[in-house]
Amino acid sequence: MSVLRVLKEAVMYTTSIDLPKAIRDQVVPLLQAHLADAVDLFTQVQQAHWNVKGPNFIALHELFDKIAEIVEDYSDLLAERLTALGARADGTARVSANRSRIQEYPFDIAAGRDHVAAIVARRSTAPISSAMPTPRTSSRRSLARSTSSSGSSRRTCKPRTERIGQ
Numbered sequence: 363m364s365v366l367r368v369l370k371e372a373v374m375y376t377t378s379i380d381l382p383k384a385i386r387d388q389v390v391p392l393l394q395a396h397l398a399d400a401v402d403l404f405t406q407v408q409q410a411h412w413n414v415k416g417p418n419f420i421a422l423h424e425l426f427d428k429i430a431e432i433v434e435d436y437s438d439l440l441a442e443r444l445t446a447l448g449a450r451a452d453g454t455a456r457v458s459a460n461r462s463r464i465q466e467y468p469f470d471i472a473a474g475r476d477h478v479a480a481i482v483a484r485r486s487t488a489p490i491s492s493a494m495p496t497p498r499t500s501s502r503r504s505l506a507r508s509t510s511s512s513g514s515s516r517r518t519c520k521p522r523t524e525r526i527g528q
């Protein structure tokens with residue numbers, strides 16, 4: 363049985379939340395869809411972060427890193443809402459890629475302006491909207507980042523100097 367066929371079976375655990383099951387049955391598929399989009403978007407922003415080239419490399423490299431961190435926080439928020447509603451959060455890369463409504467990221471681009479355009483195009487269809495609450499900054503993951511031994515964000519990277527100016 364394929365992974366996706368298994369995932370089509372609705373999984374609802376017993377919960378003490380007082381939201382009627384009929385409402386949860388409507389909300390859960392929406393959250394699952396947005397979770398898939400968010401996980402896919404995270405990997406696409408990482409693609410831009412890793413592959414951007416040009417005179418604005420360092421600024422865009424760091425910008426994409428920050429965007430990826432924000433998107434990751436949203437995916438965490440979505441997944442935790444799913445489980446709070448008694449559902450299972452299906453957020454693996456494989457499942458997310460199959461369910462995502464976002465177009466595949468272009469692999470034939472390198473220039474900064476092209477990566478910015480690609481990310482902006484995805485932002486317009488991404489699950490993040492003003493209707494969504496701001497992710498908690500004190501989440502377990504954020505807390506782990508802020509208290510890491512290096513004192514820096516988990517994904518903050520220091521690019522090799524020879525890459526600057528590519």
Ligand SMILES: [Fe+2]
Binds near residue numbers: 411427517518519
């Ligand atoms: Fe990085």
